[in-house]
Amino acid sequence: MSPLSASSTAQDHQLFSAPLPAHMETSPQVVVDLAGFVSMDAFNRAMQSLHPPGGKLPAQALINLEDTTHILVECLTALIAEVAQRQRAGLTTTFRLPLSRAVRGFMRTWGFARAFRNATGLALMTAVESDSLQRVHAYDEVNKGGSEGRYGYEKIYETLDGESRVPLDLHRFFGFQYWSQTSAEQEEEATRFDRLVVEECARWTDPVLERVLYRQLGKYGSYVSTVVHEALTNAFRHGGATSILDVSNSHYSQQRREDKNLTLVFWDNGVASYSTLRSRLDAGETIIATSFESSPELVFNIKPFAEGGLPTGATVTSRKVPTADSPDWHVVLSALFPGISADPAGAQHFSLASPGTDACLPGRGLSNLINSAVDVLGGTVAFRSGEYFMNISSASPETPLVYAVKITKSWSFFGNMITVRLPLN
Structure with missing residues (x-):
């Protein structure tokens, strides 16, 4: 099974056709307009209409993308999650x-x-309104030859030494990749999950791509593969x-005329990650693994807010x-604590960290991820799981392992999504 070529299994489709829970009522069609530049904040505001208080779900939803001029890749991933949830509920x-x-x-x-079909069981074009095409x-007839803004990396980059140019069709690295865990479980190979993670990490160590990351992220660009490893291992281990x-x-900046940051998004349709803790x-x-005592102490400064009974x-x-x-917010945050794990004995543990180091021990996965993404690469990490959203950034560039945290509570998200944003240039 390879990414983007694996079709959903019969067992997957049984999930998509599951009946709507008896306690959930339904309401008439709701139109969700995603217009202009669609950021994650704009996406969440628009999707709020599909999650009204009281759990009365709209039986029919129309997602209107006609006036979308730019949509962030994390919003497309969250859109897949939203439709997957509705498909599972029979909506x-x-x-x-x-x-x-x-x-x-x-x-x-x-x-x-293709990713949409694999994750939801629904072919996108069969869900398009008849007159939308x-x-x-x-529109295309009227706007022939018109220029529009671009997406993604430039196809040619100069290396830092300025002596060569690298032609590279980068969407083969950055496009949607999909794995069906149900299919993997049918494999006899005991290390199937581990191998899938290793194969994906290997794409990020491709020599040509490494040159691009070195140019854009500097000498620590190779840490991207650590981020990918920890995020994917986390996804594969989520229950259900x-x-x-x-x-x-x-993310291309029209004002600066250059790429502003690199965004990596990971999603799984399992139970909320904090629920297993x-x-x-x-x-x-216990949720305390053997690595807890020897792990460094992390400090989390939670930004002030008063919402949903949170601090x-x-x-x-x-x-x-x-x-x-x-409280739940503390359990959500503790998923980042080194040495804290829903699998403290490490029965399903797998790490690419150097053998014999604390970083390779159970309970170090997400702390390794935020250390690589925030402390080393200067980025941010956002987690969406169940009713909680959590954003992690550096409290001070001069003080590693001290983080600024924002935790909010809203409508229940389907599955778990990690969004890593790394500054470029």
Whole structure:
């Protein structure tokens, strides 16, 4: 099974056709307009209409992309998650296609339709409104030869020494990749999951791509493969996950006329990651792995806010392990603590870190990820899981292992999504 070529299994499709839970009522069609530049904030505001208070879900939803002029790759991933949730609940979703050729070209080149079908069980074009294609054709006839903004990396980069130019069709590295965990489980090979992660990490160590990352991220560009390894290993281990996606893209700044940052997104359709920690705590079981005592102490400065009973500003260290009485936000945060794990014995543990080091021990995965992405590469990491959103950034560039954290609570997201944003140039 290879990314973008694996079709969903019969078992996957059984999930997509599951009946709507009896306690959920449905309402008439809701139209979701995603217009202009669609950021994650704009996407969440628009999708709020599909998640009204009280759990009354719209039986039919229309996702209107006609006026979309730019959509971030994390929004496309979240859109897949939204439709996958609706498919599993037996609800109907239809689409209006973007009129913008740049947006359509990006979605086509990055393999959105194939990833969408694999993760949701729904062929995108069968869900498109009947007259949407006519409007797209009419738009193209009127706007022949017009120029539109671009997506993604330039296809040619100069290396730092300035002596050669690297022609590279980068969408083969950065487009949507898909894995069906159900298919992998049917394999007899015991290390199947490990090998899938290793194969994906190997794409990010391709010699040509490494030259591009070195140019854009500097001498620590190779740490991107660590980010990919930890995020994917995390996704494959989530309970109930049958579909895993990753995708990447650069965000081009029209003002600066250059790529501004590299975004990497990872999604799985498993249970909320913090729920497995919560289950162990509620059962009186430990979440402390053997690496806890020897791990460095991390400091998390939680940004002040007062929403949903969450803290109004606090400082929490990784030594403050949550208990069964702890609020959910503390359990969510503890997933980042080195030495804290829902699998403290390491029964399903797998690491590419150097053998014999603390970094390769159970419970170090997500702390390794934020160390690489935030402390080493100067980026940010956002987690979306269940009802919680958490964003991690550096509290001070001069002080590693001290992080600024924003935790908010909203409507329940389907699965788990990690978004890593790394500054370029």
